[in-house]
Amino acid sequence: MRFLIVMLLSVCAGCGGPQNLVGVETAIPVSSVPELTRHRIYIATPRALSDDPTEFFSGDRASDMSFAAVDVTIPPDHQKGNIERPSSLPADPRKHFVITAPQLFSDGTQFRQEVSRSVRALPRNDHEVLLFVHGYNTNLTSAVLQMAQFVEDSGYKGVPILFTWASSGQTVKYVYDINSALIARDHLVSMFSVMESSNIEGYDLVAHSMGTFLVMEAGRQISMTTGLNPTGKAQNVVLAAPDIDIDLFLTQIRRFPEQYRRFVVLVSQDDKALRASQRVAGGVSRLGQIPAEDLAELGVNAIDLSAVKNTGSLAHSKFKDSPEIAQLIGTALSENSSFESDVSFPVGRKIGTGIDGLLQVVRVGG
Structure with a gap:
């Protein structure tokens, strides 16, 4: 068991956190680079505030939610x-x-109020x-x-909100992270x-x-209490590489x-x-490993990304690290489908690249 845990931690190290970069010093002023793009990211979090301003919020848990925002600038020569x-x-x-x-x-x-103001400012x-x-x-x-x-690589046009639960950002605290996720429900x-604000026409969840x-877990709780999607504003729900025990x-x-x-599960x-x-x-499969055709029998939309090559993230973050997949998701999100009905994704399909390097979609089972 010790060996397996060490192996898991070493594999997942590539998912981990870089150095803290919130409001850090820059070599030249951001305002002096007119070619860059900028995204305003709103933040809702049960993390505790940090004494280190470059960390902003730490990996410690707080009893109440905090709300914040940051700007992220993208360099002119960004590679998707x-x-x-x-x-x-x-x-x-x-x-x-x-x-x-x-x-x-x-x-x-x-x-x-700030989120509503940003929404109203958009077309x-x-x-x-x-x-x-x-x-x-x-x-x-x-x-x-x-x-x-x-957001940048998918071309998403709406207002982005990050829900960031109290992950420690440390590979040795896997169990801590599981419990933090449960605490955040x-x-x-x-x-x-x-999301039910009158200014918001609809929302997507990734x-x-x-x-x-x-x-x-949150969806299960809502389903058992108030009921899912009472206003019909929920659109696409995407579960990318889900690390959930299949049972x-x-x-x-x-x-x-x-x-x-009718949410979409990306498997590989x-x-x-x-x-x-x-x-x-203990050998129990994770949801993100289950074949698309098996999930279809549960009424779940699934897209098999196994053939999409993505070595930089141990094939665990294809939803954003494969430019073609990010663009595919962005296009589907923009079409305003609903997770209550058939969505606009190429569900029940395998996606890969042909010999010409272009994205190809084929039916599961050929």
């Missing part, structure tokens, strides 16, 4: 599928992602919100950068009231790895009425992180 991080400080906005303008809101009311067709939930071993900086990369449930476990998933989904099982047989997690879990 990458996060250009500085190897040492100062960061250079001409070459690196930069996290700037951190703002802490006084309470949830001010947060809702009417873009009055939408993307809620992103990260995975294991992710500090705040990493979570912010992951969301900014996905009520906080995530409360976030859905923000979760990754252990974050999908949190989303399913646990079967108990979770039983609480979802059949019409609410070459996901090394999930393979290691499976071994630690």
Whole structure:
């Protein structure tokens, strides 16, 4: 068991957090680089505030939610599928992602007002919100950068909100992270009231790895109490590389009425992180390893990404690190489908690249 845990931690180390980069010194002023792009990322978190301003929020748990925002600038020569991080400080906005303008809101009311203001500032067709939930071993900086990369590379036009639970950002605290995800369930449930704002036409949810476990637990709780999607604003729900025990998933989904099982699961047989997690879990498969055709029998939409090559993230983050997949997701999100009905993704399919390097979609089973 000790060997398996060490192996899992070493495999998942690639998912971990870089150095803290919130508001760090830059080689030149961000304002002097007119060619860069900028994304305002709103933050809702049960993390504790940090004494270190470059960390902003730590891996410690807080009893209450905090609300904040940051700007992330993308360098002019950004390569899709990458996060250009500085190897040492100062960061250079001409070459690196930069996290700037951190703002802490006084309470949830001010947060809702600011989100609503940003929504209203967009063209009417873009009055939408993307809620992103990260995975294991992710500090705040990493979570912010992951969301900014996905928004940039997918072309998402709405307002991005990061729900960042209290992951320690340390590979040796896997169990701590599992418990932090469970502790965050009520906080995530409360976030859905923000999504029901009158200014928001609809919202999408994208979760990754252990974050999908949190989303399913919160969804199960909502289904058993108030009921899912009362206003019909929930659109696409994407579970990317879900690190969920398949037996646990079967108990979770039983609480979802059949019409609410139309979320999209991204699976891949070459996901090394999930393979290691499976071994630690006593050989029980993870949801992200299950063949698409098997999930279809449960009424779940699935996309098999096994043939999509992505060596940089141990095949665990193809949803954002494969430029083609990120663009595919972004296009589907923009089409305003609903997880209560057939969605616009190429569900029940295998996706790979042909000999010409172009994305190809084929039916499961040929």
